[in-house]
Amino acid sequence: MNKSLQTELAREIRGSMPRFLSILTMVALGVMFLVGLRSAAPDMRFTADSYFDQQGFFDLQLYSTVGFSPSDVEKLSELEGVEACTGAQALDGTLLYGNMEKVIKLHSLTAGFSSPVLVDGRLPETADECALDARLLEVLSIKPGVPVKLTSSTEGALPLDTYRVVGIVESPLYISLDRGTSTLGDGSVAGFVLLPEESFDLDYSTVVYIRASGAASLDAYGDEYKDLVQNLTARVEPTVARLAEERYDFLKVDGARQLSDGEAELAAAQADAKRQLSDAEAALKESRAELDEGWAALEQGKTDFETQSREGREALDDAREALKAGRAELTEAELKLSLGKGALAMSRELYKTNLDSARETVARAEAKLEKKQAALSEARDRVAAAHAELDEIEAGIRDNVIAAMTGQEQNPEYTPEALTAAAANAALEDAMVDVAERSLSDAKQELSDSQTALEQTQRKGQEQIAAAQAQLAAGEAAVAAGRAKLEEGEAELAAGELEFETQIADAAKALEESENDLLSGEEEYAQGLLDYEAARLEAETALEEGREALDRAARRLEELEEPDTYVLDRNSNYGFVSYDQNAQRMTNLAKVFPIIFYLVAALVCLTTMTRMVEEERTQIGSIKAMGYGTWSIAAKYLIYGVLAALLGAIPGAAIGTVLFPWVIFSSYDIMYDLPSLSLLIDWPLCLIATGVGIAVTVGATLWAMFATARQTPAALLRPKAPKPGKRILLEHVRPIWRRMSFSMKVSARNLFRYKKRLFMTVIGVAGCTALLIAGLGLHTSIFNILDIQFFDIYRYDVLLSVDTDSPGVKERVEEFLNSREESLAWTGLFNRAVTFTGNGLTVEGYVTVPIDPTSLKEQVILRDMDTKAPVDVPEEGTLIDLKLAELLELNPGDELRTDVGHIVSIPVSALREHYVYHYAMVTAQTYYALTGENPEPNEYMIRLNQNDDESVSAFCKALMRIEGVRSAQNKAVMAKNFRKTMESIDAAVTIIILSAAALAFVVLYNLTNINVTERIRELATIKVLGFYDPEVAMYVYRENIVLTAVGIALGQFFGKSLLSFLIRTVEMDIVMFGRDPKFENYLLSILLSFVFAAIVNVLMYYRIRKIDMVQALKSVE
Amino acid sequence: MAYIEIKNVTRVYETGDVRICALDGVDLQIEQGELAIIVGPSGAGKTTLLNLLGGMDTASSGSILIDGKEVVGLHGRELTKFRRYDVGFVFQFYNLVGNLTALENVELASQICPDPMPAAEALEKVGLGHRLQNFPAQLSGGEQQRVAIARALAKRPKLLLCDEPTGALDYVTGKDVLRLLQDTCRRDGMTVLIITHNSALMPMGDRVIRLRSGKVLESWKNDTPMDVERIEW
Known part of the structure; x- marks a missing residue:
């Protein structure tokens, strides 16, 4: 490709950025997914493997029902292929902190094996220190420094009661959240606790860890490692079995000897203790008797004192009473005296009055006499007058008669009549003088009478007064005498009282003193008794403990069975296995997704390149016309595609390598305690992914390109007939x-x-x-x-697992379930762990025998996957879950092969909806027909009337107290x-x-x-x-x-x-x-x-x- | 007041530092029902002028009144509305939608108008009543251009703008199309603007406008427009 074509290419890319980017992105996505998902599992496994190697995780762990002696461990470590070997402790136990009790696993800290990772604090160093599982902190808030109570299910394994937490740790033995199950509590283990070896008071190891030579350099999830460990297992197994046998024999002999020694020792100790105790008891008895005597004397003294004081007080009271009577008498006399005085005064007064009245009477009589004398003299005067007058008249009449004779003048007045009248008058006056004389004598009589009365009164009154005066004088003398006597009595009483008080006080003091003496004597005695009791208890406890220890030893010896041994590889560690399964899931995902993305990338590339080539048809024509070959023209598009693919693949691979494992690992990190991810860059994978990405674009480009590029320039230069419209x-x-x-x-x-x-x-x-x-x-x-x-x-709330070897467990559990009102319904099952084979697979699962198929239906819904119609446990054949059928490719009517001691085939009668684990359900009859055994329930499903966490947990705890119960699990948990x-x-x-x-x-x-x-x-x-x-x-x-x-x-x-x-x-x-x-x-x-x-x-x-x-x-x- | 009044219109394109003045103060008047021929060499500003008149572009300054309506200053939706209701376009390359039949291509325009000419009638008018169901690929260039004209006419626009309508056609077909345009103008009283670089077409216009370098070189009314048949080039 020459310069102008290169320039053209550069411009092309710049000018069609979205197109370029879309190819780039699709390739990037494809590569990212392929590399990312493919790397995730190896990275996860590598991280875990490095961690395990670094912490010295075991390759094999050995268990024996008789434990391992130090010499056993020695012998094991000498085996070929064993790089390192150590004995350790792994026990079930409980942790008590505050009021929280948690079921835990107790592990000994073994140097170089499964080293914990410190999260906080330090590792325990002395026998009373421990380190706690970091996961326990989720349920307990514990900081280093606090004490916790630890107990072990193995008697005597932990001699101390309280241990101080000094550190928080993670352990390679527990990388997953799951801490396993226990036979204690409600069966779920909350975490582990690490203690130094010396904390355990056991003369044997409960577990032996072995590291295989050359295993550390291998990938623990790889086949090579598996082969190596399998070989080692084969070598170790017979040795372990032999050692266990030897130890069993030794334990039997040694145990018997120890037992008899112990019995003798105990007997001696018992006798000694008895003697010492009886001595102490005698001494105590003696002092008791003394004290009792003292108490009796004191009691007597108290009684005497009471009597004396009572008598004294009574005498005093009598005296007081007499004084009181005297005083009353005196008062009475004084009263009488004053009354007498009053009476005297009164009789004087009366006398005076009487005298006065008598004198008055006398005076009146005298006056009357005088008056009568006067009246008499008057009457005598008048008589004299009357007689005078009569004489005059008589004289007169004579005169007159003379006169009349004389005839002198007569005086008229001196008539006879007047003489008769004057004679009558004179007679009257005479009578009157008689009357007056009589009256005078009366008055005289009266006077003398009254004078006599006066005299009499005078005499009588004086007599009376004199008598009263004499009486008064006598009274006064008596009062004075009484008073003197009273005063004397009072003085006597006061003296008597004083004396009495003094006597009483002295007596009381004496009593108190002797009581105090007695009390302190009692105290001494009580202390003595207490000391004695303590000594007795101590001796008894010591003896009892000795007895128990001996009984235990005897029981152990008795129970000592032919030993079972287990040689387990890492697959026995739940964390190790489940982590591998999770990694495997990612590998599975990696199989599908990248394909989708590559496919779409190819399609996107195809359309894009086709469009590009079509757009540049004329240009291709002209370049071709200039004399460039098809390939140099195609090169532009190929390079365009390759460049886009390459530029996409590089970040794709980079992001995929880092991001995907990181994201996936982070999500698993919630469940696993592992160090941070170690990235492995899988170069071949990156190259392959990139190669595939490029191949896809190149393929698409060529596909799009060649139809066009092969045409003649002339044809190309003609505009391509537009796509004609079509109906x-x-x-x-x-x-x-x-x-x-x-x-x-x-x-x-x-x-x-x-x-x-x-x-x-x-x-x-x-x-x-x-x-x-x-x-x-x-x-x-x-x-x-x-x-x-x-x-x-699952309709049940609690799944109970029992130990059928414990005699009578069925009756105990069923009686409990029937008696408790919380348990609404329950059913018993027999579960047998088996492997199902077929379709080239071995699948782990259970053969389940419902003891009562009808009551099972209340606890587990048996139904068809699609129709949800109920299905039954068949009279013949077996009911299996759909997943098992899929795995083994079974249909109803096919035979399910499994191993129940020997290989059997059971016809599958129906499939049911079930999602977790595999179960082949058969009736008890079928099971009997297959194995000749009568199934005893080893599991119970229980539905409660209240299924909130608290009720269920309480019920589980109650169940766990029944002897022979293995575990009781809350379904919700x-x-x-x-x-x-x-x-x-x-x-x-x-x-x-x-x-x-x-x-x-x-x-x-x-x-x-x-x-x-x-x-x-x-x-x-x-x-x-x-x-x-x-x-x-x-x-x-x-x-x-x-x-x-x-x-x-x-x-x-x-x-x-x-x-x-x-x-x-x-x-x-x-x-x-x-x-x-x-x-x-x-x-x-x-x-x-x-x-x-x-x-x-x-x-x-x-x-x-x-x-x-x-x-x-x-x-x- | 003329039907189309263009006053002192300028159009300046600025790309970075380069400033190109495509129209530089154009003044024009076109009456209703006139067939206006706008001629000028490449780069004279013909197309720019047409784009401004057709609402495909906006003037930098000046005023364009069409039937009393100001076009300069319209934007976005208003401009689209103007195109939609007031203008019909005919392009050099027909720009028919290849996937639609002749009838459907016309319908494409008529369906967005409130009072369109029936699509079939429009095609009848351009002499293609018998090819309604043909796809563009099945029609000759001239026929395609006629469909394009029918599509423009179906909207009953105020103004028919033709940008080099014969540019892609041969002599005879070109003449047919021009005759159709002239007939449309004369028969239906449609105001038609034809842009061409071919000055031989000048005599057929009722009005002739010559542009050069963004300016009106000359503009005159042709009182005796020639029939298309008589024009030779």
């Missing part, structure tokens, strides 16, 4: 054609005019849709099956763990979806671009005709939309096939993924494809708007 088939279907709008007709005809582009677009879009369906489908089918398997099919392991698939899904988008963009952009370029004249014409920009765009888009729709429709079918292919490739043997993706995924894929197409169309809109009508129409095609 399409649809036009002959008049009813449809007539009803189509003009623009629809135009689009319809255009569609079929450019058939190559039609196919390209359809394939590109279909590919994009298919990838989307596959990606989304992969996600849902994986995560759907988890729900279906664990919640639709199993489902969760399973889900976790599947999450890494999501990374792959993301990659698939992103590449689908990339594919859609490149294909659609490229094709639309060519479409527009090729028809630029046509578009300019309709622009000139006055089509608005959107109308012009629609003129092109209508075709795109139709093609996209067709592509999407086709993509649905491709997608379904691709998905089912992908699922089959990616899924592991033990799992069946869902085969029917969800309807939503199809919808979403359609939507996304349309969105991608729409974005491309929007980008194209600007290109269409910019079409220069004038230029386009001027040029000659």
Whole structure:
């Protein structure tokens, strides 16, 4: 190629950047996928292998039911092909921190073997230190420095109770999240704990790790390594078996001897302890007696004291009482005295009154006498007067009579009448004097009477007063005497009280003192008793322990069985194996995806180059006419293609090599504890990928080129007859054609005019849709099956596994299940791990015998995959899961071959829907017919009335307490763990979806671009005709939309096939993924494809708007 | 007021530092129903003028009034609208859509107009009533150009712009096309502008405009236009 052609090539590339870039991108995508997916698995394996080698991971681990003595380990290390060998401990145990108890694995720290990686702190150095699994930190918040309680399921293995956490570690023994199962707790292991060798009080090793000579330099996931380890296993196995046998014999003899020694020792110790104890007991008894005596004396003293004080107090009370009575008497006397005084005063008063009244009476009588004397004298006067008058009158009358005789004047007054009157008067007056005289004597009588009364009164009163006075005087004397006596009594009482108090106090003090003495005596005694009890307990415990140890030893000796030995390679390590399986899935993916991208790259390249060659037809003609050969013309296009491919392949390979393993590894990193990824650059792979990329473009270029380049220059210089318009088939279907709008007709005809582009677009879009369906489908089918398997099919909540060797376990478990109200329903099964063979494959699985097929149906839904109709465990033959049937290519009626002690063939009667692990279900009768054994349940499925985490966990714990129960697993936890392991698939899904988008963009952009370029004249014409920009765009888009729709429709079918292919490739043997993706995924894929197409169309809109009508129409095609 | 009034129109192309003045103050008037022939050598600005008149390009300055409507200053959608309703184009290379039949090519234009001439009628008019269902590849050059004319006429434009319509045709066919254009003008009163470098065509125009270097060299009204048949070149 000469200079002008080179210049032309450079310009060509610059002038057609989008075209160049689209080839470049497609090749880049293809190479990226091929290199990336292909590198991922080797990189993953290399990273893990280096890590294992670096940490000194074992090649073989040996287990023996009798353990290994140090000399056994010595002997093993001398075997040929053994590079290094060490004994170590691996035990089940529990960790208690705060109130959290976790089931753990206890491992000894063995120098040079499976070295842990420190995350925090340091490694344990002394017997009371330990290092914790970093994963434990997810469930416990522990920092180095805190103490934790550790126990081991092997009695006496861990002598201490508390261990100090000094470091947080990761171990190559546990690279996956899964920590295995245990016979403790609810069976799930939370993590491991590392302890120094000396922490374990065991005289044997529970496990022996071996590293094979020359194994480190090999890829542990490769065949060479497998052969090497297999050879070593074959050599080690017989030695291990022999050593175990020897150890078994030794243990038996040694055990018996130790047992008898122990018995003797124990007996001696027992006697000694007994003697010492009885001495102490006697001493204690003595002091007890003394104390009791003291207490009795004290009691007596107290009683006496009580009596004395009571009596004293009573006497005092009596005295007090007497005093009180005296005082009352005195008071009474004083009262009487004062009363007497009052009475005296009163009688004096009365006497005076009486006297006065008597005197008054006398006086009155005297007055009356006087008056009577006066009246008498008056009466006598009047008598005298009356007599005088009578005398006068008489005189007068005589006078008068004289007179009358005389006749002197008579005095009238002296008439007889007047004399009679005066005589009457005088008589009256005489009577009156009698009366007065009588009255006077009366008065005199009265006076003398009253005088007598007065005298009498006087005498009597004086007498009375004198008597009262005498009495009063006597009373006063008595009061004075009483008072004196009272005062004397009071003084006596006070003295008596004082004396009494003093006596009482003294007595009390004496009592208190003696009580205190007794109390301290008691204290001493109690201490003595306590000491004695402690000593006794100690002795008893020591003896009991000795007894137990001996019993244990005896039991061990008794239980000591013929030893079983196991020689296991790395495949026994779950992390190692599951990691390999995951890497294998990536390898499987690498088989499909790159092909799709290379295919599309080839198609894109073909259309692009064809277009390019056609565009430059005239130019090719002129160059050819100038005398250049076909090849130098073809060279330009080839170089163009190769350059694009090469420029695409280099970044593609680079990105693929780095990005894909990185993304994939990062997603697995969630599940695995591994160092950061080590990249291996697989040069041959990169070269092959690039080569394929170039080959694809060169092939496409040649294909496009040669039809044109071979023509004569003359033919080339003539413009190629434009592709003539043609009627399409649809036009002959008049009813449809007539009803189509003009623009629809135009689009319809255009569609079929450019058939190559039609196919390209359809394939590109279909590919994009298919990838989307596959990606989304992969996600849902994986995560759907988890729900279906664990919640639709498995109806139980707890899976219980029991040790059928433990006698009576069936009865214990079943009685427990029947008695607990939490257990709604349960069923027992017999599971036997077997290998199924057929179709050139060996598949691990189980032969399952439901003890009661009816109750099984409540725990596991047995149904057909497609129809969901229930299926039964057949009376004859077996019911197997669909995946097993697929793997072994079995149909109902075929024979399933398996090994149940001997090879048997069971006719397959039906297939059932089941996703995880493989089970061949047979009835107990069938099993008996096959093996001659009657199956005993070793598993129980239990449905609870409440299945929240707490209830289930509590129930599991209760189950674990039953003797003979191996494990009780919460189904929800199993489902969760399973889900976790599947999450890494999501990374792959993301990659698939992103590449689908990339594919859609490149294909659609490229094709639309060519479409527009090729028809630029046509578009300019309709622009000139006055089509608005959107109308012009629609003129092109209508075709795109139709093609996209067709592509999407086709993509649905491709997608379904691709998905089912992908699922089959990616899924592991033990799992069946869902085969029917969800309807939503199809919808979403359609939507996304349309969105991608729409974005491309929007980008194209600007290109269409910019079409220069004038230029386009001027040029000659 | 003339049907088409062009006043002091300039069109300057600027690409980087280069400044090309394609039209430099053009003044023109064309009456309705006239057949105007615009002649000039290559680079005189003929096509630029036609593009400005047809709304495919916009003037840098000046004024173009077509039937009283200002075209200068229109942009985007307005300009497209102007093309859509007011102008018909005929190109040197016909620019038919190869995948559409003659009828469909005409329909392509008529379907976007509010009151189009029926496509078949338009083709009848250009004498192709019998080739409606033929694809462009099945037609001769002259026939293709007639389809192009029919396509332009179907829109009933105010103005028919023809850019070297006979440039790709032989003498006889070229004459046929020119006659069709002249007939269309005379019979239907269509205002027709023909751009050509062939000055022999000048006598057939009602108005003749000569351009040189972006300027109107001369413009006159030809009161006695010659029939196409009589023109020889």
